[in-house]
Amino acid sequence: MSTIAFIGLGNMGLGMATNLAKAGHAVRALDLSKDAIEKAVAAGCMEAKGAKDAVSTADVVVTMLPAGKHVRLVYAGDDGVFNYAKPGTLFIDCSTIDVASARDVISQAEARGFEMIDAPVSGGVGGAAAGTLTFMCGGTADAYARAKLVLDVMGKNIFHAGDAGNGQAAKICNNMLLGIHMIGTCEAFNLANKLGLDAQTFYDISSTASGQNWSMTSYCPAPGPVESAPSNRNYEAGFAAAMMLKDLRLAQEAATSARAAIPLGAQAEAIYALMEAAGKEGLDFSGVMKLINGSL
Ligand code: NAD
Numbered sequence: 001m002s003t004i005a006f007i008g009l010g011n012m013g014l015g016m017a018t019n020l021a022k023a024g025h026a027v028r029a030l031d032l033s034k035d036a037i038e039k040a041v042a043a044g045c046m047e048a049k050g051a052k053d054a055v056s057t058a059d060v061v062v063t064m065l066p067a068g069k070h071v072r073l074v075y076a077g078d079d080g081v082f083n084y085a086k087p088g089t090l091f092i093d094c095s096t097i098d099v100a101s102a103r104d105v106i107s108q109a110e111a112r113g114f115e116m117i118d119a120p121v122s123g124g125v126g127g128a129a130a131g132t133l134t135f136m137c138g139g140t141a142d143a144y145a146r147a148k149l150v151l152d153v154m155g156k157n158i159f160h161a162g163d164a165g166n167g168q169a170a171k172i173c174n175n176m177l178l179g180i181h182m183i184g185t186c187e188a189f190n191l192a193n194k195l196g197l198d199a200q201t202f203y204d205i206s207s208t209a210s211g212q213n214w215s216m217t218s219y220c221p222a223p224g225p226v227e228s229a230p231s232n233r234n235y236e237a238g239f240a241a242a243m244m245l246k247d248l249r250l251a252q253e254a255a256t257s258a259r260a261a262i263p264l265g266a267q268a269e270a271i272y273a274l275m276e277a278a279g280k281e282g283l284d285f286s287g288v289m290k291l292i293n294g295s296l
Helices: 011-022 034-042 051-055 068-076 099-111 124-130 141-154 166-194 199-206 241-258 263-277 285-292
Strands: 003-007 026-030 060-063 090-093 115-118 133-137 155-160
Touching: 003 011, 003 051, 011 026, 011 034, 011 060, 011 124, 011 141, 026 034, 026 051, 060 068, 060 141, 068 090, 068 099, 090 099, 090 141, 099 115, 099 166, 099 241, 115 141, 115 166, 124 133, 133 141, 133 166, 141 155, 166 199, 166 241, 166 263, 166 285, 241 263, 241 285, 263 285
Parallel strands: 003 026, 003 060, 060 090, 090 115, 133 155
Antiparallel strands: none
16 A cells, blocks of 8 residues: 555545545645645545645655646645655646646656656546546556556546646547537527427437437436436536636647647637626536526
């Protein structure tokens, strides 16, 4: 069993750290929020008093932070992890951040002789608590092989997407596609409704025809056809529109620097930004249906 420093015990990190502690690892928990630390300690982790205390005895450091600037600060800041980690410590950043920050922090780690991977997740808070997350990893084969032993405790599907930053690339490309087909699915159900087709009838036809897609069959944005979908609970957040918007902004940023044309990704970002402007970004991302049908 290893000593693991876990930094960032929010909605996602708490469940992930809890699973590591349950598996028998010594988990040293660090967060800016006292409340987050208290919950982690109640779940079997040990409180760390600052970065040095968290990482100086750790074999592995896992981070689950909001954005690129937090990841840069936590690893490479004046009081950062790089200053205190012992030689051979493995770093795993599970946050969803911009590809450029991920590549830069990993190259700084490697320049100091450490191994590090980016390993953003999908599966949400439920998947974090249940230990069923999907991890998309970028980094060297050696770093990935070491990290997989830890990731297996927190997830069900673990992928090596290639070099540093490729985990983030896979995550934002997937979520850009998800945002686009969710909006398209909303448009189709709304038009069907206006043309006099009820949601169940359209679902029965389209879910077995060429319009079929995940947003329709697993997460239908029209209430009715898919029992477990947030549309049947007034679009209460499973995956908030705010999180989708974050990922679409990251996709736009990456597309600009890679000079890739993403006209529909850009449009999806603009549409989710309208949900934010209306103060409805806390709804589930399928709640974009309400924007499309005029009921937001
Ligand atoms: P969160 O805001 O609930 O948690 C982030 C935690 O990091 C907070 O507890 C915060 O106090 C802590 N933190 C921030 N700066 C810190 C610092 N300098 N030192 C120590 N702790 C610090 O966010 P979350 O929902 O847990 O998401 C975390 C990451 O996972 C994000 O990058 C998000 O995009 C990604 N993600 C979230 C979900 C989801 O459904 N929530 C799904 C997939 C991926």
